[in-house]
Amino acid sequence: xxxxxxxxxxxxxxxxxxxxxxxxxxxxxxxxxxxxxxxxxxxxxxxxxxxxxxxxxxxxxxxxxxxxxxxxxxxxxxxxxxxxxxxxxxxxxxxxxxxxxxxxxxxxxxxxxxxxxxxxxxxxxxxxxxxxxxxxxxxxxxxxxxxxxxxxxxxxxxxxxxxxxxxxxxxxxxxxxxxxxxxxxxxxxxxxxxxxxxxxxxxxxxxxxxxxxxxxxxxxxxxxxxxxxxxxxxxxxxxxxxxxxxxxxxxxxxxxxxxxxxxxxxxxxxxxxxxxxxxxxxxxxxxxxxxxxxxxxxxxxxxxxxxxxxxxxxxxxxxxxxxxxxxxxxxxxxxxxxxxxxxxxxxxxxxxxxxxxxxxxx
Numbered sequence: 581x582x583x584x585x586x587x588x589x590x591x592x593x594x595x596x597x598x599x600x601x602x603x604x605x606x607x608x609x610x611x612x613x614x615x616x617x618x619x620x621x622x623x624x625x626x627x628x629x630x631x632x633x634x635x636x637x638x639x640x641x642x643x644x645x646x647x648x649x650x651x652x653x654x655x656x657x658x659x660x661x662x663x664x665x666x667x668x669x670x671x672x673x674x675x676x677x678x679x680x681x682x683x684x685x686x687x688x689x690x691x692x693x694x695x696x697x698x699x700x701x702x703x704x705x706x707x708x709x710x711x712x713x714x715x716x717x718x719x720x721x722x723x724x725x726x727x728x729x730x731x732x733x734x735x736x737x738x739x740x741x742x743x744x745x746x747x748x749x750x751x752x753x754x755x756x757x758x759x760x761x762x763x764x765x766x767x768x769x770x771x772x773x774x775x776x777x778x779x780x781x782x783x784x785x786x787x788x789x790x791x792x793x794x795x796x797x798x799x800x801x802x803x804x805x806x807x808x809x810x811x812x813x814x815x816x817x818x819x820x821x822x823x824x825x826x827x828x829x830x831x832x833x834x835x836x837x838x839x840x841x842x843x844x845x846x847x848x849x850x851x852x853x854x855x856x857x858x859x860x861x862x863x864x865x866x867x868x869x870x871x872x873x874x875x876x877x878x879x880x881x882x883x884x885x886x887x888x889x890x891x892x893x894x895x896x897x898x899x900x901x902x903x904x905x906x907x908x909x910x911x912x913x914x915x916x917x918x919x920x921x922x923x924x925x926x927x928x929x930x931x932x933x934x935x936x937x938x939x940x941x942x
Contacts, residue, residue: 581609581753585698585714585726585746598717599625599633602698606755613660613686615757622739622754624700624707625716630739631705634669636758641706656764657756660688664764673705676735676876679767679850680866681919682754683731694732694920696742697752701727703736714746722747729754730918734867735878737917768849772840772941773819775847776879776916777807778871783882783898783911783931785821796900797825797832804939811872813847815941822914822924822938824884824891827900834924835860835889840942846870860889864919868938878917879936880926885912887921898931906932914938 583590587601592608594601602621610619624630628638632645634654639646654669664679666672685691700713707713712727714720724746729739731752744751781788786795790806800821808816825832835856842855850866853859869876884897891897896912898904911931914924916938929935 582750584720584749585717586720587717599623599628602717602753605753609686610755617757619755619757622699622701622756623717625713626710629706630701631673634756634758653760656761660684660686664767673703678734678738681732681734681738691731694730695752696728696730697754698726698728699739699754702740708740720747732919733917734869735876735917769845769851771843771845773813773847774844774852774868774940775870775872776868776881777937777939780934780936782904782934783901784904785901796902797823800901800937803937807872818942819939820942822883822940823901825897825900826891826894831891833890834885838940838942844940847874862887862921864923867917867919867923869916881914881916881936881938882911883914883924885924887925892925896928903931906930
């Protein structure tokens, strides 16, 4: 179901407005799908933060949702396909711990592509702004822009990474069951490890700490191996940077630098991709949003790599990752919080910019 920023206009709003309309829509869809429990829309407004609302409370997080201390009993949650979404609310909003993006509707049907849902809520569970909440979810005006999350988003992107006019009729809602949930089912699988580096640097990768006096691709690999070793990961000497390169007429594709065929998993055991074909088909199972120590983060990365694992363009690798001049060449980027093609090809930055690296166990 989709609609605009005036939730009263949605089917299943039951004549209600604002947050009450959002909750009515979520509860109606849950009931229609045979789901039990109380569901609310992950929405904030002037008087109520989404953080409080998933505890069946009102008020602002800054005021402990009207309680003596800040409640932390909501969650954990699983998607409607049964795979874990996140742990308790404090780990979700404080640590960005998202095991896999929502992606499924109330019937357990995969939502295709990258679609957006209204939240008006920052990653800490509080109101973004009244305008970003479509004037408390009563406006479908093109003069206001609603803030929302991505169905393919983790860390902060699950709640606060998209804005569009409140007049758009293409918004979904994110519906969460309130209160305490059951323990999560087992989900960790075995595979080769993949992480995003905690450190960042410019497009001349040989200048980074841990590069070991190497340059270009070799420097990237040395950094990945150094970070893996520091974190005590097994087979630290087997890690390689997810980088393509073009230098002096020589093309190197990131996918060809990996001699193994996976599978690859994050440090928490959630699968990223089954094999190289899965890695390069434009959709990951979950985002590469953990660093070498296991912390969850959103990071923009150097990749130089198109969705299919090949070189993006000959001008997208900072001269084979040897150049940091701000007005020369550019490096193409990935976004570690997303699971669609943007994980490896999301834009370009000057080579002087500080960005992270993806590291794959080979």
